[in-house]
Amino acid sequence: MTITFRTGVMSLAVAALLSTPALADGSKLDEVLARGHLVLGTGSTNAPWHFKSADDKLQGFDVDMGHIIAKALFGDPEKIEYVNQSSDARIPNITTDKVDITCQFMTVTGERAQQVAFTIPYYREGVGLMLKADGKYADYAALKAAGSSVTISVLQNVYAEAMVHAALPEATVDQYDSVDLIYQALESGRADAVATDQSSLAWYMTQNPGRYKDAGYGWNPQTYACAVKRGDQDWLNFVNTALHEAMTGVEFDFYAKSFKTWFGKDLTPPQIGFPVEFK
Numbered sequence: 001m002t003i004t005f006r007t008g009v010m011s012l013a014v015a016a017l018l019s020t021p022a023l024a025d026g027s028k029l030d031e032v033l034a035r036g037h038l039v040l041g042t043g044s045t046n047a048p049w050h051f052k053s054a055d056d057k058l059q060g061f062d063v064d065m066g067h068i069i070a071k072a073l074f075g076d077p078e079k080i081e082y083v084n085q086s087s088d089a090r091i092p093n094i095t096t097d098k099v100d101i102t103c104q105f106m107t108v109t110g111e112r113a114q115q116v117a118f119t120i121p122y123y124r125e126g127v128g129l130m131l132k133a134d135g136k137y138a139d140y141a142a143l144k145a146a147g148s149s150v151t152i153s154v155l156q157n158v159y160a161e162a163m164v165h166a167a168l169p170e171a172t173v174d175q176y177d178s179v180d181l182i183y184q185a186l187e188s189g190r191a192d193a194v195a196t197d198q199s200s201l202a203w204y205m206t207q208n209p210g211r212y213k214d215a216g217y218g219w220n221p222q223t224y225a226c227a228v229k230r231g232d233q234d235w236l237n238f239v240n241t242a243l244h245e246a247m248t249g250v251e252f253d254f255y256a257k258s259f260k261t262w263f264g265k266d267l268t269p270p271q272i273g274f275p276v277e278f279k
Contacts, residue, residue: 027234032100037079040066041099044084048203048262049105058082061199064258065103065122065226065243068251072242091115094229101239103226105199116227120240122247123224127163128198129215130186130205137192140217144168146192153182153191164195167219186212199263206264248276 032038042062043050050060067077083099090106093099094116107125108118129140129152137143143150147170154160156175164173174191176182183204185191194201198218205212226243228236246255248270256267270276 028100028229028232029235029238032073032235036074037081038066038070038073039081039083039098039100040069041083041085041090041093041102042066042104043087046105048199048206061123061258061262062103062105064254064262066101068246068254069101069226069239069242071251071254072238072245090227094227097229100235101226101228105224106227108223108225112227115230117230117232117236118225118227119236120243121223121225122243123199125222125224126198126218127167127195127220128201128218129167130194130196130201130212131192131215132186133211133213135192137215140167140215143171143193143215148172150192151190152193152195153185154195155179155182163220167195167217202263202265206262209264 040063042058042060044052044058046060048060050058050062053059063082066080066082070079071077073079083093085093085099085102085104087104090102090104091112094102102116103122105123105125106112106118108121112118129143131137131139131143137146137150144167150168150170151172151174152164152168153174153176154164156177157163160175161173164171174185176185179196179200182191182194182196186194193215198214201212201214205214226239228239242251245251252267252270256269259265259267
């Protein structure tokens with residue numbers, strides 16, 4: 001009786017596994033390979049992440065992550081069909097299979113991870129401070145020492161004042177309703193520094209070489225990763241491998257060139273020998 005019962009349970013378990021969609025339909029990896037191109041969900045209006053060039057070509061750091069994945073799939077970084085999506089469509093377009101993957105400056109959170117599977121991170125975002133290169137204050141330490149004499153321009157937000165005061169508790173916070181205005185406030189002298197995403201500051205400084213400088217302090221870290229549909233480990237493993245080798249292996253030169261283009265910073269090549277990720 002005991003042997004018969006265990007066999008029956010095992011048979012039911014095997015039958016249940018064989019009937020699951022993942023095993024019956026195959027992996028997204030096989031589907032994408034058979035189709036011959038990657039369907040990438042991203043945006044088109046947020047430099048340096050995803051935006052249109054003068055000749056109407058989609059470009060940016062998120063777009064380059066798609067190029068990395070497409071090259072790993074097909075040996076051709078251009079084999080991509082883009083789905084231009086708003087931020088609130090990032091998760092629905094994955095769960096409904098409208099896209100194979102989303103790479104769109106998507107912050108990793110526990111709540112989102114219940115809905116989609118996140119890849120390994122490809123960027124660590126945070127808030128930073130930008131100064132005029134020839135301005136009154138040399139760096140973050142000087143800003144903090146100046147206390148209430150310092151004025152910081154920031155994009156209007158319910159959390160803006162608390163965000164700035166987490167780094168500069170005594171600073172005066174001036175909020176503006178557009179990104180252009182926070183930079184104009186710095187340029188005109190109405191503000192001593194701009195506080196916003198470090199990636200935005202890096203891009204702005206890249207576009208205006210020599211005029212501005214990073215104050216040398218960052219806070220409020222958050223992780224950016226691509227996202228795929230839950231339940232397909234083969235596809236997730238493949239994308240993770242492609243991104244990992246771009247940041248640490250055979251495609252590092254491409255990743256480093258992209259990082260330099262959009263953020264103006266040279267990356268140190270991965271050390272040869274013991275894998276850096278296990279140190």
